[in-house]
Amino acid sequence: MRLSKVLWQTYKDNPADAEVPSHQLMMRAGLIQKSGAGLYNLMPFGLKVIKKIKQIIREEHDREGCLEISMSVVTPGELWQESGRWQAMGDEMVRMKDKGGRDICISPTNEETVTDIFRKSVKSYKELPVTFYQINTKFRDEIRPRFGLLRAREFIMKDAYSFHLDKACLDKTYDVLFNVYSRILQRMGLEYRAVEADAGAMASSDQKTHEFQVLASTGEDQLVYSESYAANIEKAITRREGLDLLNSTAIAEIETPNMKSIEDVSNFLKVKQYQCLKALVYEVTVASKSFPVLAFILGDDELNELKLKNYFSAAHVAPASEELIKSVGLEVGFIGPSSKANIKTIFDKAINPESSYVVGANKRDYHLKGFSLKSIGSAEFVDLRLAKQGDVDASGKEVSVCRGIEVGHIFQLGDKYTKAMNVTVLDKNGKAQTPIMGCYGIGVTRLMAAAIEQNFDQKGIIWPNAITPFHVHFLLIGKSQEIKDIANGIYEKIINLGLDVLFDDRDAGPGFKFKDAELLGVPYQLVLGERDFLQTGKIKFNHRDGRSLGEIAINEIDNWAQELLKNFAI
């Protein structure tokens, strides 16, 4: 593509509302344009990247016999009413009435539609398993859309749905899709981790779910991983090791004036922070009924609210107000286990009954030393703590924590939709059975953004080979007709050899051209500099990351192009 013939607008400054690198760089490099809040238009070069991502996704799904379909973006309300989600879905789903007064919505996801397709098409176990997928537009009305394509309201997503008669069959397809997702991210050249994810309180313990996270320091998610374990921090179960126990001593009340923090108390008493217990009071809401809960964790641990929520199968949990804390007879800043307080009390599993701890005395300005869980009858132990760097996994391997961007999520759904929508299939004995489902989503537009979050420097994007908008950015630095003719000859030759080349033949200065090339981030740059070429007869070949890849003489161009092409057979 000749830049003189194509409309491409780049920008020097970051847009005011762009907070993260991918958003800034996509806007500045003219890959996307904002249409409205959380709404983006894909411009020509951005669309080229999206098409390559789609193609990789298609090839990996087709290879496993998944069937590509395309469901309508607008779906009738009836289907959502049948599944019960017309009410249950949050207001991220945009609902409306059509001209005929019928409920319709813009699909945020497609479980209902695909289940309807399934029940209209499949009658017998002989046709199972089957996996449908589509690459389509979705809309979720985020209240605060931001981060560009990372959290847009309208986005392109690949969603797949599988149907099975039994769990063993679902497990098999789940593993196949797990591998499909792994290959997609590998082919895209991204560093990623597949991590165990939270399935929610309602999921049965054998329903698997994994997130696919692209590693990036700007990621919103935290991942906990070792050689043998990987989980979203929300879900991660790890242990602490090597903690020094405090010998049991007699309980003693100690004056700790104004010492409300673990730090103050541990310093004052010359104990380690984890030898103190941190008390947290939450208001837990289950089925619209709320009650307070007192949770203890080690002093230097944090509470994982999702674990608390799941333990109670709660609709939500929130730190209790001071009023609520006082109303159950506890003293803010000095809370300890109390048989008198009228409150459900739980202890994190990291708390060791063999050790004694410093705890609040439930009395202003006092703590207790020598408290042991043995002193209270039957303590309720729950895994409540947030995993952290230095913990060990179940097999004793130390874990690390890093940041990631969730680009994919796969779930075992069970019979939630098939049951609600009365779907049955005849089994081998001619008996009607409710099939079970898996669902598998990967964000296409989000993948483009995540790839940038992992691959950029201060000058711009550095595309992985598999999804770069062009193979080569060819810069002509020179103004004479002679050098222009040479450049044209090279351009024609290498596009005919199969390279996808962006040829900067514009009438502009070298600084301008290099800046644009660095911003756009095509990995390979070919620089034809008039002065150099007339002296040496060679063209410079560089990588966008700054490495020089050598110099090429005109008569080596064919070989060079054929060699380079191999880097894109991914």
Added chain:
Amino acid sequence: MRLSKVLWQTYKDNPADAEVPSHQLMMRAGLIQKSGAGLYNLMPFGLKVIKKIKQIIREEHDREGCLEISMSVVTPGELWQESGRWQAMGDEMVRMKDKGGRDICISPTNEETVTDIFRKSVKSYKELPVTFYQINTKFRDEIRPRFGLLRAREFIMKDAYSFHLDKACLDKTYDVLFNVYSRILQRMGLEYRAVEADAGAMASSDQKTHEFQVLASTGEDQLVYSESYAANIEKAITRREGLDLLNSTAIAEIETPNMKSIEDVSNFLKVKQYQCLKALVYEVTVASKSFPVLAFILGDDELNELKLKNYFSAAHVAPASEELIKSVGLEVGFIGPSSKANIKTIFDKAINPESSYVVGANKRDYHLKGFSLKSIGSAEFVDLRLAKQGDVDASGKEVSVCRGIEVGHIFQLGDKYTKAMNVTVLDKNGKAQTPIMGCYGIGVTRLMAAAIEQNFDQKGIIWPNAITPFHVHFLLIGKSQEIKDIANGIYEKIINLGLDVLFDDRDAGPGFKFKDAELLGVPYQLVLGERDFLQTGKIKFNHRDGRSLGEIAINEIDNWAQELLKNFAI
């Protein structure tokens, strides 16, 4: 693709709501599934056809340097308010409020968005002309969606928009896109006509617009064409030739009791129908003010309401009620030109002032003979008649009328959007100019339906080569392991040679397999019949249209496949 490995459901009966062949056949052949009123899911084989159509459209646009982009499906209301269409668009545009209380809509078309993209990207005449295009989902809330994909509410469309500084440049791009559309339809193997279309009353006379119509007896549109002319009947301007004039005679009042029709009167008076004038009274509404109009046309002509509407630049026109007719002093069934009646009166241009005519006498049960337009001062002549078979075009060539399905429409828009949205570009002299636009739409899902309306028989679809879901439908008729092994060998060989083959390896009878193949309509069928093959060593090669294309021996398969492949290099 092996049919034993893929989910494909066909149906024997037409769905109750499917009135036209394409809708019936697409549903029965499992190409689409209904999701709701006017909402369809594309099933695997249907999606394959759509992808081929998209690919042809892309190639033809890319070849001319059009830039592919992808605009958001949901667009902000602000843009529509800026152009004035937030009010002006009918309620086919679904409008809603998002969670933040902002107006949004599901795009029925994208002039506003593309104009916004343009003004953010283009500042100088040097970057013009530019043509953007996209292939995307649209939604129009038709009150009575029907005919399947021919008039669905959600559909896939390619829309392109060009920008120019002057009319000469727009004309050039318009011609380029005209040729792009022609090549798309030619490559798809469809019989079509590009016809002049109605641009509406507001369009200036030099704003071109053409429709691309796929010929089909089931089409909703009527086309008027000769060797040198083609127009939608709504717009067609033709003449009548060889009409016998009636000599002028003295006006005479004749009793014509109860003869209210042209047929009755002409029979009774022994004149030709076109020697009588048909009187039509309309209520015409211009800018919310209504008035009656009396229009005369030749007795055997029909009135073209769109011509009437455009003549008055009316919002709408409708036949007047009897009350209205009486209120202006006319006698229903016996209306003639009258200086007394209080009504605007116009005459079709086919009425010849040199001839006399039979007209109503404005008196119950009476007509006048010998009426001549010369008798009334200055008659107002307007082209009002509907063109018909046997007319001649401006160059004297006889026209025919046929039916078509509008699949594409190209327009010259002028500065309607750029002006409303305050877009300017600097011209050569550094002066800000308002650019003008062209827009070019082609229906992707509608093209699939139109292709079927033109290519089917009572057994099913007969796909044109360019868009068939598979190149070859390979039927195995036989049950022995020996023949299955032979079939598998042939299948593997021909897919490796590059043919896209649907292999019916199902455990089903020949009748079942043939019926499915006829319904689906893959143009080439390869039939491996066990009995025949064991006798002759040959495989039958047929066209879906019923023609036998010969027999192929195993050792000829390679050559055969390579020859056949040439039919798909389109």
